[in-house]
Amino acid sequence: MKFAVAAALAALAGAASAGKDRRTFAVLRFNNKMLTRARADPIVSPGKVASHVHNVLGGSGFRLGSKGPDLTSSSCSTAMVKGDNSNYWYPSLYFKDPKTGKYEDVEVFYTNAYYFFEPTNDDIKAFPLGLSIVTGDANARSPPGGGGITNLDPSKGPVNAVKWTCPRSNYNPPSWPDNSNGMTAGIGDPVNKGEGVGFPDVDCDGYASPLRADMHFPSCYNPKAGLTDYKNNMVFPSDAGDGKSDCPKGYIHVPHLFIEAYWNTPLFKDRWEQGTGSQPFVLSNGDATGYSLHADFMAGWDEKLLQHIIDTCDAGTSGMDTCPGLFYGLNEGDQCTIPSPVDEIISGSLGSLPGNNPITGWAYGGGGLSYPAPPPKSDKSTTSATQPEASNKPTKGPGKSSTKAPPEQHTTEKPTGVPTEVLVKVPTESAKPPSYSAPVSSGPAASGPASSAISSSLPTRSAKPPSCTPKIVTVWETVTVTGEMPGPTGGPLSNNSTGSVDGFKYAGCFKDVGDRVLKGEMRANLGAMSNEKCVSHCKSAGFALAGTEYGGQCYCGNELVGSQQLDDSKCDMACEGDASGICGGGWSLSVYSKDGEASLKGAKGRRHVHDHLERHRS
Numbered sequence: 001m002k003f004a005v006a007a008a009l010a011a012l013a014g015a016a017s018a019g020k021d022r023r024t025f026a027v028l029r030f031n032n033k034m035l036t037r038a039r040a041d042p043i044v045s046p047g048k049v050a051s052h053v054h055n056v057l058g059g060s061g062f063r064l065g066s067k068g069p070d071l072t073s074s075s076c077s078t079a080m081v082k083g084d085n086s087n088y089w090y091p092s093l094y095f096k097d098p099k100t101g102k103y104e105d106v107e108v109f110y111t112n113a114y115y116f117f118e119p120t121n122d123d124i125k126a127f128p129l130g131l132s133i134v135t136g137d138a139n140a141r142s143p144p145g146g147g148g149i150t151n152l153d154p155s156k157g158p159v160n161a162v163k164w165t166c167p168r169s170n171y172n173p174p175s176w177p178d179n180s181n182g183m184t185a186g187i188g189d190p191v192n193k194g195e196g197v198g199f200p201d202v203d204c205d206g207y208a209s210p211l212r213a214d215m216h217f218p219s220c221y222n223p224k225a226g227l228t229d230y231k232n233n234m235v236f237p238s239d240a241g242d243g244k245s246d247c248p249k250g251y252i253h254v255p256h257l258f259i260e261a262y263w264n265t266p267l268f269k270d271r272w273e274q275g276t277g278s279q280p281f282v283l284s285n286g287d288a289t290g291y292s293l294h295a296d297f298m299a300g301w302d303e304k305l306l307q308h309i310i311d312t313c314d315a316g317t318s319g320m321d322t323c324p325g326l327f328y329g330l331n332e333g334d335q336c337t338i339p340s341p342v343d344e345i346i347s348g349s350l351g352s353l354p355g356n357n358p359i360t361g362w363a364y365g366g367g368g369l370s371y372p373a374p375p376p377k378s379d380k381s382t383t384s385a386t387q388p389e390a391s392n393k394p395t396k397g398p399g400k401s402s403t404k405a406p407p408e409q410h411t412t413e414k415p416t417g418v419p420t421e422v423l424v425k426v427p428t429e430s431a432k433p434p435s436y437s438a439p440v441s442s443g444p445a446a447s448g449p450a451s452s453a454i455s456s457s458l459p460t461r462s463a464k465p466p467s468c469t470p471k472i473v474t475v476w477e478t479v480t481v482t483g484e485m486p487g488p489t490g491g492p493l494s495n496n497s498t499g500s501v502d503g504f505k506y507a508g509c510f511k512d513v514g515d516r517v518l519k520g521e522m523r524a525n526l527g528a529m530s531n532e533k534c535v536s537h538c539k540s541a542g543f544a545l546a547g548t549e550y551g552g553q554c555y556c557g558n559e560l561v562g563s564q565q566l567d568d569s570k571c572d573m574a575c576e577g578d579a580s581g582i583c584g585g586g587w588s589l590s591v592y593s594k595d596g597e598a599s600l601k602g603a604k605g606r607r608h609v610h611d612h613l614e615r616h617r618s
Contacts, residue, residue, distance in 0.1 A: 024314035028113040032078040038340035052285035053092040059085030068130020071300030076336035082328040085300035092284040103350040109262035119244040122253035126306035127299035134230040136294025141361040143182030155238040162293040167206025175200040199290035203269040211265040215295040217257040220247035286357035505596030509571035518557035528577030548583035552576040559599040
């Protein structure tokens with residue numbers, strides 16, 4: 001094994017060439033929704049309890065004070081590519097119930113990490129072990145200087161590295177208030193109506209695309225600052241002409257990392273009033289505006305493997321796991337998780353945010369201010385919390401502390417983000433608005449299947465705000481391709497008239513839970529999902545049951561463990577790969593079996609659904 005790897009490395013030794021004439025990229029996918037959730041941030045608050053909760057992915061070596069060498073000793077990783085033990089984390093999202101004032105954690109649907117290797121005169125090098133990068137400003141409560149326009153080039157004006165994407169079936173009314181200046185509500189992008197800065201004030205109902213957080217990381221490393229000086233060690237590259245972007249002299253050009261996180265916000269769509277200029281979501285640091293979206297990355301890659309990927313792979317959205325010659329293979333089917341290093345309740349129905357972070361921004365006040373984080377609670381009885389079955393209640397672990405954490409300082413040079421389904425480098429003529437003046441909306445977003453991701457060059461023009469001097473800038477823009485998002489139907493049989501899929505019959509809509517009710521194979525990687533794909537896969541693997549969930553997930557098993565029957569209206573999401581079919585919903589499975597029956601573990605007998613099938617045929 002060692003000889004084979006050494007031989008492969010020797011063969012690739014001369015593969016790298018100076019610079020790149022075109023962009024290549026590969027999407028790193030994860031095999032689990034998260035490694036853990038915790039008030040932990042070993043970059044900003046090393047060795048201490050952090051001020052707010054983060055969703056963490058990557059290697060199991062993650063700790064309150066972990067460093068690069070700790071990550072190399074990870075026993076598992078949520079990254080599909082074996083050899084990446086890096087950690088990726090970003091703030092958790094909560095829903096503040098307008099009626100009760102309680103906070104409920106919002107489930108992450110999934111996360112992707114895009115690795116862009118962009119045109120440059122520089123050599124693009126692998127992340128050195130332990131390189132710590134932060135993007136976004138955790139203290140921001142005011143809109144960025146560039147308004148809603150995306151720009152990742154510091155030579156072209158203010159850099160915006162983070163954005164929210166809100167695909168919708170209809171942009172009338174708009175996703176962000178038309179005349180917003182960003183001080184009381186978010187600002188929509190003047191070109192792409194599905195993007196903006198700050199939270200939108202409507203539900204994101206685009207096809208299989210709920211609210212998405214978009215976070216770009218700078219890609220120029222200053223070795224003089226060092227691996228851990230996150231405030232000074234990274235900048236974004238600047239335009240070098242000929243469509244290339246270069247780093248400052250003496251800096252090392254590393255991959256451009258972009259993280260997208262999809263939140264299951266549709267679960268709350270009927271619990272708040274939309275289009276009023278206010279919204280109910282809040283980041284775990286207490287930010288009600290969404291301007292403080294941020295993310296952290298600590299490199300734990302096998303550097304020779306990552307360099308091989310940089311030099312040889314252009315897998316795009318097919319996934320980095322399809323890159324040729326991966327030395328160590330894949331982490332397939334692993335459910336890599338670790339206990340939270342902080343012993344506290346962070347899920348369920350909470351009387352306050354973990355860490356007692358006050359809500360700030362917009363109607364709550366406190367715009368732009370920094371708040372110290374209170375110490376973790378030692379008496380859990382002071383927190384009102386009820387744990388749902390699917391909650392992620394941390395278990396006891398090291399690191400419980402009453403030490404007061406310092407204020408978050410996620411303040412590096414930060415560009416704004418490019419959403420991902422479609423990444424396009426767009427020459428855009430835009431005007432820099434004075435004092436965050438409201439952008440002027442232009443044409444509608446592109447339409448098409450949400451699962452497609454294409455790269456194109458689209459000349460666009462945004463309307464010039466009054467009293468501004470026009471300025472030509474080149475910006476990164478993400479075009480999210482969306483289609484119609486069907487509402488609830490009478491049941492999954494809308495995909496065919498017989499309730500039969502590849503010899504299996506529909507058995508009903510069933511509740512899923514956090515540790516999954518179909519445990520044989522979870523989230524089979526089958527591409528754009530359909531019931532036919534999932535059933536065929538589960539059948540060929542010898543399982544008795546197949547279940548689809550959230551429009552794009554497939555689960556297999558022989559019995560439903562800890563589940564219960566739901567009304568068919570709970571399975572209401574169109575399949576990614578077949579818009580005429582219904583593939584479950586949020587925490588709900590469209591289940592199929594050979595005889596249209598499903599075994600519930602611990603239940604007496606089996607559920608018969610022939611009467612249900614007849615009802616839908618009539």
